[in-house]
Amino acid sequence: MDRITRSRGPASYIFTSTKTAYDENMADKQELRLDPDPVIEAYKQHIDLTLIRESLKLTVTERMERLLEMQRLAEEMKRAGRVAKPAR
Amino acid sequence: MTDFKRLLETLSGVEFILVGGVAATAHGSVRLTVDLDIVYRRTKENVRKVALALAGVNPYLRGAPPGLPFRWDEETIWRGLNFTLTTELGAIDLLGEITGGGGFDDLLPHCVRLEPFGIPCLCLSLKKLIQVKRAAGRPKDFDAVAELEAILEQTAEAP
Numbered sequence: 001m002d003r004i005t006r007s008r009g010p011a012s013y014i015f016t017s018t019k020t021a022y023d024e025n026m027a028d029k030q031e032l033r034l035d036p037d038p039v040i041e042a043y044k045q046h047i048d049l050t051l052i053r054e055s056l057k058l059t060v061t062e063r064m065e066r067l068l069e070m071q072r073l074a075e076e077m078k079r080a081g082r083v084a085k086p087a088r
Numbered sequence: 089m090t091d092f093k094r095l096l097e098t099l100s101g102v103e104f105i106l107v108g109g110v111a112a113t114a115h116g117s118v119r120l121t122v123d124l125d126i127v128y129r130r131t132k133e134n135v136r137k138v139a140l141a142l143a144g145v146n147p148y149l150r151g152a153p154p155g156l157p158f159r160w161d162e163e164t165i166w167r168g169l170n171f172t173l174t175t176e177l178g179a180i181d182l183l184g185e186i187t188g189g190g191g192f193d194d195l196l197p198h199c200v201r202l203e204p205f206g207i208p209c210l211c212l213s214l215k216k217l218i219q220v221k222r223a224a225g226r227p228k229d230f231d232a233v234a235e236l237e238a239i240l241e242q243t244a245e246a247p
C-alpha cells in the first residue's frame with residue numbers, strides 16, 4: 001500500500017507501545033471548511049495544473065523520490081553556479 | 089541534501105506527524121523542500137524516543153555558530169519546544185506545536201496514514217495542511233497554499 005489512505009487497519013499497526021494509539025476513528029473527524037481567500041485565489045491563477053495532474057498519478061514514494069531528485073539537481077546547479085565562468 | 093528516507097527510518101518508533109513541505113510532497117506538491125518538518129508528541133516516553141533516535145545522527149542547532157555548546161538529550165527537548173536542527177542525514181524541524189494547528193494530539197484527528205519507502209507514518213491531511221499554512225499567514229507560503237488548494241480541487245474533481 002503506497003497511496004495515501006485514511007487509517008482503516010488495527011490501531012496497533014503504527015504505534016504499538018502507546019495507550020492512545022492512532023486508529024480509524026481519529027482520521028479527520030471534524031469537517032474542515034476552507035473559504036476562498038482572494039489573495040490565494042490570485043496566486044492560484046499561476047499554478048501549472050499539468051504538473052499537478054502528473055504528480056497525482058504517482059505514488060507517495062514516487063513523489064518523495066522525485067523530491068530527492070529535485071534536491072540533487074538543485075545541489076548540482078548550485079555547485080555549477082559557484083564555478084561558473086563568463087561565457088567569453 | 090536531506091536523506092528523507094533514512095531520516096524517516098531513524099524516527100521509526102517515534103510518534104510524529106509529517107507536516108510542512110514533505111507532507112505537501114506526499115499530497116502531490118511539485119515544489120522543492122529541503123527539510124523534514126515533523127510534529128512530535130510531548131510525552132515522557134516519546135520525548136525519550138526522539139532523543140534516542142536522533143542522538144545517532146549528531147543533531148545540532150541549524151544556523152548556530154560551530155562550537156556553541158549544545159547537548160542533545162531529553163532534558164533539552166523538555167526545556168524547548170520547537171527545534172530547527174541539522175543532522176548527518178540533513179535538516180529536520182522538530183516541532184512541539186505549529187501555528188494554527190497545536191500539538192500532536194490536536195493534529196491527530198486530521199491525519200492520514202501513508203507509507204513512503206514502505207515506512208508507516210502519519211501525515212497531516214491536505215485540508216488541515218492548507219488550514220495551518222493559511223493560519224501561519226506567511227507571504228512565502230502563499231504560493232504553496234495556492235498549489236495545495238489546486239491539488240485539493242484536482243483530487244475533488246477526480247472520478
